[in-house]
Amino acid sequence: MNEKPGYYAIIPADVRYDKRLPSKAPLLYGEITALANKSGSCWASDDYFCRLYGVSRSTVQAWMQALERYGYIVRNVTFKPDSKEIDKRYITLSSAVYPKTGQGYTEKSDKGIPKNRTDNNTSLNNTTTTLGEPELINFWEKNGFGFISPKNREDLMYWVDDFKKIGSTDEQAVQVVKQAMSNAIDNNVRRYSYVNAILKNWESLRLTSLEAVTAYEAQRTQRQKSKSTSRRASTDVYHNQGDVQDEDLPW
Numbered sequence: 001m002n003e004k005p006g007y008y009a010i011i012p013a014d015v016r017y018d019k020r021l022p023s024k025a026p027l028l029y030g031e032i033t034a035l036a037n038k039s040g041s042c043w044a045s046d047d048y049f050c051r052l053y054g055v056s057r058s059t060v061q062a063w064m065q066a067l068e069r070y071g072y073i074v075r076n077v078t079f080k081p082d083s084k085e086i087d088k089r090y091i092t093l094s095s096a097v098y099p100k101t102g103q104g105y106t107e108k109s110d111k112g113i114p115k116n117r118t119d120n121n122t123s124l125n126n127t128t129t130t131l132g133e134p135e136l137i138n139f140w141e142k143n144g145f146g147f148i149s150p151k152n153r154e155d156l157m158y159w160v161d162d163f164k165k166i167g168s169t170d171e172q173a174v175q176v177v178k179q180a181m182s183n184a185i186d187n188n189v190r191r192y193s194y195v196n197a198i199l200k201n202w203e204s205l206r207l208t209s210l211e212a213v214t215a216y217e218a219q220r221t222q223r224q225k226s227k228s229t230s231r232r233a234s235t236d237v238y239h240n241q242g243d244v245q246d247e248d249l250p251w
Contacts, residue, residue: 008133009034010154015072024053025063029072032091042091064091132160132174139178145190152192159199168208175210176202183217 009030016026028049035042049060067073073091080087136156140148148156156177163173180198184190207213 008150008153010150015067018070020070021066022063024055025066027053028060028063029067032073033093036093040093042093043088044091045089132170132177133157135174136160136178136181139181143181143185143190145181145192155192155196159196159203162203163208166203166206166208172209176207176213179210179213 010033011026011030015021015029018026031049031052032042032044035044037043046057046060049055050057053060064073064075068075071094073093075089075091078088078090133153137148137153140152140156159177159180160170160173163176164170168176177199180195180202183198184194187194202213202216205216207216
């Protein structure tokens, strides 16, 4: 197995501040996210983690057991053909740790993962580690938004996933999110809250491609030009989104 971690590791607030976990378990969780593949699974061995952290196998196992006990990971094994000998062990990230609200899941159990909790088959990494992530982060940081925070990075990837859910292809979803950042740059408002407001509007209108977004924005601009420059539509869906102020908006 080729154990090559990705550039980013993710440690959600639920994991970081869970006092039931051993002190180094959140770091182990972050390493698992960095190693996870497109299906959200990590194949790293205990030996890998032992070498990485300079601890014993029993210590790594204790961290793993705690992460599994409180619903953050699921461990599975495959066996060699016609044998009870373990062939491979893989660790799957629990999708319940990554709700869109960013508040973490509310139900935690000391008895393992609840039955209604599913593995990350829709893939944390399809939306946050592989699909479009380098392109979007590079665009963000090279166009005046500043260094992207882990929270904003995660939120942008959630938007990619959301547009896929309403009909965008992988590429279309990435381009729509990128265009929202371009619009924020054009309006000289380089804040995530502004980008978020734009994306909320486009999602509500089910604009699933760059072409649809471009056509809508052209029509909206034309409508704005036909109005008196002294008037602003009080019902515009972009208003009152987070810390976006009226004076920030170009219409």
